[in-house]
Amino acid sequence: MIKLIEKIEGEAKLHFSFKNKKIDFVDIEFLQTRSIEKILEEKNAFDALVINPRVCGICGHAHLIATVEALEDCYEDLEVSNKAKIMRELTLNFELIQNHFKWFYFTVLPLFGYKQAVLKAALPSQIMAKAIAVIGGQYPHNSYAVVGGVVSEITHMDIIKLEQYINETQNFFDENLIHLENEDILKCESIDSLFNKKGDLSQILGDIRKNKWEQLGKSYDRFIAFGENSYFTKGKSLKTRRFTDISIEDVVEFSTQSSYAKNVTFKDKYFEVGPLSRAIINKNGLIKDSHSKFEDSIVSRIVARVLEIPQLLNHTKNLINQINLDEPSYIKPKIDISKITSSGYSAVEAARGTLIHKVNLENGIIKKYDIITPTQWNLSNGTRENQGISQKAMIGLKDEKIAEIVFKSFDVCSVCTTH
Amino acid sequence: MSDKKQQKKNDIIEASLELFASKGFYNTTIPDIAKALKMSVGNMYNYFKSKDILAKEIIKFISIYLGNELKKINEEDISTEEKTRKIVAIYFKIALARPEMIDYFLRIYLSNREVFKDGCEGMICVNEFVTEIMIYFEEGVTAGDLRDQDFFSAFGLFMGYLGGMVFLKGEAILPKPLDEYIDDISYNIYKALSV
Amino acid sequence: MQQKVKVLWITGLACNGNTHSFLNYPNLGQFLDNFEFIYHPIIESKYSLEEIVSNTIPCDVLLIEGSISAEIEKADKKLIDIISNYAKVVNKIITVGTCSTFGGIFRDSEYEDITGLHFNETLEVERFRKIKDKTISISGCPIHPELLINTLYSIKNKIELKLDEYLRPKEYFAYTIHNGCTRNEYFEYKVDNHQFGKKEGCMFYDHGCQAPFTHGSCNKILWNEVNSKTRAGQPCMGCTEPDFPKSNLFKTKKNMGIPANLPLGVAKRTYLTLAGVTKAFTINRLEKDIFDD
Secondary structure, three states, rough: OOEEOOOOHHHHHHHHEEEEEEEEEEEEEEOOOOOOHHHOOOOOOOHHHHHHHOOOOOOOHHHHHHHHHHHHHHOOOOOOOOOHHHHHHHHHHHHHHHHHHHHHHHHHHHHHOOOOOOHHHHHHHHHHHHHHHHHHHOOOOOEEEEEOEEEEOOOOHHHHEEEHHHHHHHHHHHHHOEEEEOOOHHHHHOHHHOOOOHHHHHHHHHHHHHOOOOOOOOOOOEEEEOOOOOOOOOOEEEEOEEEEEHHHHHHHEEOOOOOOOEEEOOOOOOOOOOOOHHHHHHHHHHHHHHHHOOOHHHHHHHHHHHHHHHHHHHHHHHHHOOOOOOOOOOOOOOOOOOOEEEEEEEEEOOOOOEEEEEEEEEOEEEEEEEEHHHHHOOOOOOOOOOHHHHHHHHHOOHHHHHHHHHHHHOOHHHHOOOO | OOHHHHHHHHHHHHHHHHHHHHHHOOOHHHHHHHHOOOHHHHHHHHHOOOHHHHHHHHHHHHHHHHHHHHHHHHHOOOOOHHHHHHHHHHHHHHHHHHHHHHHHHHHHHOOHHHHHOOOOOHHHHHHHHHHHHHHHHHHHOOOOOOOOOOHHHHHHHHHHHHHHHHHHOOOOOOOOHHHHHHHHHHHHHHHEOOO | OOOOOEEEEEEEEOOOOHHHHOEEEEEEEEHHHHEEEEEOOOOOOOHHHHHHHHOOOOEEEEEOOOOOOOOOOOOOOHHHHHHHHHHHHHEEEEEEHHHHHHOHHHHOOOOOOOOOEEOOEEOOOOOOOOHHHEEEOOOOOOOOOHHHHHHHHHHHHOOOOEOOOOOEHHHHHHHHHOOOOOOOOOOOOOOOOOOOOOOOOOOOOOOOOOOHHOOOOOOOOOOOOOOHHHHHHHOOOOOOOOOOOOOOOOOOEEEEOEEEOOOOOHHHHHHHHHHHHHHOOOOOHHHOOOOOO
16 A cells, blocks of 8 residues: 655655555655756856755755865865864754754654644744854855855854854753753663653653554664764764774665665665764763663654754854854865866765765866765665665554654655655 | 036136147146136136146046947947947047047046046046946957956057057157058957957 | 634645745744644645645645646646646635746756746746736745745735736835845945955955845845845845856856946946946955954
């Protein structure tokens, strides 16, 4: 039977086949493509900074950062100030945070029978959007990161504003998602304790326990992340065995007949990307505990995603303290883009996982551009013999309603996947 | 300002141009000009409060005059090559019919910058003329006829060439009449500036 | 209790940027008290996508986001048929964003004849000509949420809006992005020494800013209530206009040093004369950093 999944930044079709009253295979079909990689061909390199955020309306900023870093990778000798790097990381973090709020309050609540909490999704997202706008001019869709740094200058007063926005968002999280009395969520290392707290997350965890879904949605327990910055580490993890020596050369993207989305493998295997992946690779205490009891089930996946909110808010405060306002925002590249014939790539941790951009330039003109999005990793449409991450997670379940819960625990972005 | 007053101003300007051309700028005084027009010196000062002010008004007058002629050419529906020829032709025509004007521009305006530095900063007093040259260039590039380049490189080539030819004429060095050089000169200019 | 205005939000080839910009509207709660979505790309609604496309559910306003092609389907029904059906029952149609208004970035995707609802860049599209008199265009990539929401309120209150030739409300689109930019003084006095990364300077001369000839209110109604691209130092990319995106975007196209695109309504001679005058003078305050030591 075919189920149309909607409100995942677009739609997708899940073709279920059943055997002995259980799901025996799921074919994941994405229904459109906008051919952005083709649109970019023969364009001036810097035009990609304007086009690529339009890959996606909710994570377009990650595409901007990935684009500028891929272009900068084409230069041999390029200087970007620490101040510009921090500004880019700040705005990227703000985007991740609003993604997670929206996913929880728009997507997760209805899976458990609750109405969407539209205003709870919108309010913290608006604050984070303001924070991005203070630095980058507007949100969504800005191109404030350019080769050599960023276009904007920020001042002490701007930073004061940002700190207030961060605090406001943190308060919102504390009052709504995980309500702790005199406890710091960042120091919590017991997953069981989360089940008994107040707050919307604990409500959902309680429902998972009530329905006996704690072990639901397990896949290969294989994780990977390529984006490295001051918070996230690059690496792969097979269960909890971590390896940091991984190369993008071993990432392969390939088309299948059945869908407009392409599949992605690392050394011919499917890997999960996203907050759970990042937390395992970073060896986060609370997620390690969740993993020890629930492995890569929806519990670990949901908690890891929600937990990134206070983690990133806290990290952002640290980053802000490190900004040296005296540094330049932009350092003009020594070589003009029209003289660059080279290739470059970048990997950035977007809300849903690793985002990879690859570009080939000839005299400053784009000859080839490849984008690999996180949803492509998680929702690769494998075969019965070699199942993709989310396929494996759904196979063996008893009906398509439960399958949808597992499917959406990956936070699907249909537009990204069908760029 | 009334028509009569404007007409009187123009008369003064014309007379001044003739005297500056024949006697030289520094040798010509306000009383000299007043005498040529049979005006009292006091009355002269009603129209132009000083010789420096008169000097600036004259260059603006010339700029407007030349600018108008160039504007007519720019607005014609002809090719860039034909416009080039017409610009050269009109410049030489004025050089012949009103030699004191071009003479003023080359020998007085360009050579005595200290007179013009306050009130004629940059190219503001020749704005109308320069604007038309800019339009000729810009439309030539947009039409795909002229090579896109720095404005001053192109301006120097065009104006330097024309000014140089008029200067040589003034020094009685050119063997042929100015208008017999129009074909070669417009060809050279167009060839140098075109794509 | 007044009846809520029923709105259908349907999406063609899009990135959903307009949907997310819409969610940034500060008084969203109040809006949702007055308007009800029979379908929305993110907000829950009474009807599923399949129900919406297989029936013609009563509603008052049709919102279309994303570029349109005869080949695009939603829940296995052709988008153009869905639009035709609902166009018959609604009072007003709004094209939300540059893609559904003019074709936008995805005009170059690989489907057949991708266009906006009524326009393909500046050319008129035949297919939906009959519903042109019901349509209002809110262009932008993405739209500014206030423009969409206040237009919906004006429909609710039965206010006749003055529209431009592309059906955009003049109240928002008669302005240019240049109106209200904090860098205006550098433009006024033709101080063309702009460098990226600085609060000072105007990006029109060298860095491709299209604000003086782009319609919109970005510097009048700020983005996210705090800022705008040009204030932050990024050139305006002309995203509300039919030919968005142009190419070689971060560079000003010049012909012999003269900007190829001049401010809206300003004649070439006027611009050059003014430029000639202002360029003759140096204004020290504008040559220095604003926070001068």
